[in-house]
Amino acid sequence: MTRKPSLIASEIKEILAEGRKQELLDFLREQLPHDIAAYLEDLEPRTIADIVLSLGSPVGPDAFQKLPTDLQVEVLEEMSRNDGARLLEGMDPDERADLVKALPEDEAERILPLIAQAKRNEIARLLNYEEGTAGSVMTTEYAALEEDLTITEAFSELRRIAPDRDTLYNIYVVDGARRLVGVIPLKDLFVQPSLARLKEVMRKDVISVKGTDDVEEVAKIAKDYDLVSIPVVDDESKLIGIVTIDDIVDVFEEEATEDMYHYGAIDEHVRYLPSNPIWLARQRVVWLILLAAVGFISGAVIDRYEAIITSVFALAIFVPVINASGGNAGTQASTVIIRGLATGEISVADSLKIFRKEIFVGLSVGVVVALVGGLRGYLLEHSIKLALTVGLAMVAVVTFATVLGAVLPLVFKRLKLDPAVVSGPFIASVLDVVALLIYLEIARLILNL
């Protein structure tokens, strides 16, 4: 069945206040790590620290590492050096490295010396990789066997290491110098003759990535080839870790979040609920000011055409709908292209095809919208000329907006910039300026102003 938290923070506090801690621990030990973390998340860091330590290993560290990283830091600060070090040792290598990276320097210096040397070296190695690289999300818990082993030998080796490995779906095969030479899905071991050597039965077309590769590229490879883990190698093709599918899923989700944030003209993704409102405001205000500056340019255009607008005030009435149609058509086109680039459905090489397509789409959509706008223009003043002005302006604005909305992300992509930075608000603001210029120039021509 699907598990859902059935206790809430206040109930847990009550249970603890009543001295029924053992009862709570018994209950939590029956739960899965993600659920334990969900129960704990809203408690005080001090209380969480107490419960996590009381749960013991492996339940305590397993649940602890499912908490958000910033909360992990707060909880760790409530523990003694020894308890903190034991807890860190119980975590998965990649989660542990993430936490250490997030620790304030003095806290790291307090705890790290108490961690076993091997694990400390491992942390240092993982921290070597920049955020967003395969190396920064890989785990060092994997199964690598030498190519000369027989299936029987492989079985007994696996029997030795399997208990320590949370995720073990593929056996990676290495040569004497630890270079990656093949892969064997765990299930293949069952069907191979027991005296066959790994190098005889392994798949040699193993897909691997470098530790410095972009994790978004790694995620795309995992998706394309339906992989549940990808081996990571160094410059000498030596196996140094694997990226597992749970990290890949997180990458996809975070990537989509960042694309949407950029697209909504927001800087970067932070956890919403625990964030200080001042921080949330800072994320948004810079873009708002920049876009307001573009708005002033639109204002300057209106200023310049004051004579025309005041002589035919009906023109002013259509400013919002013309601006909105341009902004919306541009947003639609850029949404399709930005998302297509993100999923790999389209690529920069398709630019010419996209350009031709969007001219057609823009024109046909523009004509339909213009008919509506022109009709409204005629009904308002019973003036054919006003109807014609509004209609022509809408065709031109919508077509231009559609093509610009589609082309800008492609240009950004080609310049190796993030196409999602071409946000909806950005496109809409820029198009406001252009739309006003097109509209008022067409008005000047048709209405002889």
Added chain:
Amino acid sequence: MTRKPSLIASEIKEILAEGRKQELLDFLREQLPHDIAAYLEDLEPRTIADIVLSLGSPVGPDAFQKLPTDLQVEVLEEMSRNDGARLLEGMDPDERADLVKALPEDEAERILPLIAQAKRNEIARLLNYEEGTAGSVMTTEYAALEEDLTITEAFSELRRIAPDRDTLYNIYVVDGARRLVGVIPLKDLFVQPSLARLKEVMRKDVISVKGTDDVEEVAKIAKDYDLVSIPVVDDESKLIGIVTIDDIVDVFEEEATEDMYHYGAIDEHVRYLPSNPIWLARQRVVWLILLAAVGFISGAVIDRYEAIITSVFALAIFVPVINASGGNAGTQASTVIIRGLATGEISVADSLKIFRKEIFVGLSVGVVVALVGGLRGYLLEHSIKLALTVGLAMVAVVTFATVLGAVLPLVFKRLKLDPAVVSGPFIASVLDVVALLIYLEIARLILNL
């Protein structure tokens, strides 16, 4: 290493024209299914059909099912009934059902009768589930063993079925009535004593879903619990299939695409490059007309305030920046909330907290933007009153926009509607009307108009 297509469609055509088909087939047989599909994708359906059939089983069907579904349909239509039926039989059950669903009725009637009865029943069972349910994406290729088997017996059973199973990471344990009672990760089999029965060593806290469950919920569960496959059961808890992680990843990606599309005011996701521009235009035009209608309301507001605007024309100059600031602030807030709801970072239960937070965010962002706007107002006319009007209007509009942008998605979510339908363009258009009303009323008061 990472594999990238190194041949292109025209080269393949040349190779075929030169009669070097065998060479091409030898090359393709060395590639992974995803790469073969990438090579074939841009060829004529007729040519693809020929190559897929020549590749034989399992390479042909494996590569074929990696093609986009609409292309699969076209390719299948180029084949004889017998070839088509053999190809379908070679596909994975879930991919096969997807293709059959996409086939025109007469084509399905032409081919299906030639498919083995068991596979036809399986197709019918999978097609029974509505699009977007766990049943519609599950596969029937999984390993289920009875709880009374010993580890040794399980091994020999696995040896029998493993070759047929592409993905085999977990063994699902069922009782005599085929009810799901537990799960054993494949790797656990290595560490258990060979005479232990499965029911003694299985994990009993197995997470499962119903065939009718929403696949987006299933994806969330897989992510939360780090699962690589989820068993699907019927109303009597009988195991009927599994959803594998590759389908989960696809669900996440498609979900993010749909959210972005809705958010960009576009109807539904279709493959961009092969789509007729007329279809692309139809996807967008309905929303544009609806939003234009909202724009007419903004126009009506301007119309009503004609006297005020013409007496102080400088007011008109600030219409674009006030509208843009409102639209942008609203888009930012709704982006954060919509994405937070999608990832589960926030929930409707947090509404009050969000409301309070966004009032604060809106006010502080509004004040900063208003200072910029007010300054510009003062510089333009050296009028304190105009500066005050613009400044106050911006504080009010940005605050209102921020709160509305945050609250609307929550309201939609509570009404069980898709919060992403509160698109950026929709929020921006609605806010245009409100912003104009606020701005011009403040102007009337301060400027005594």
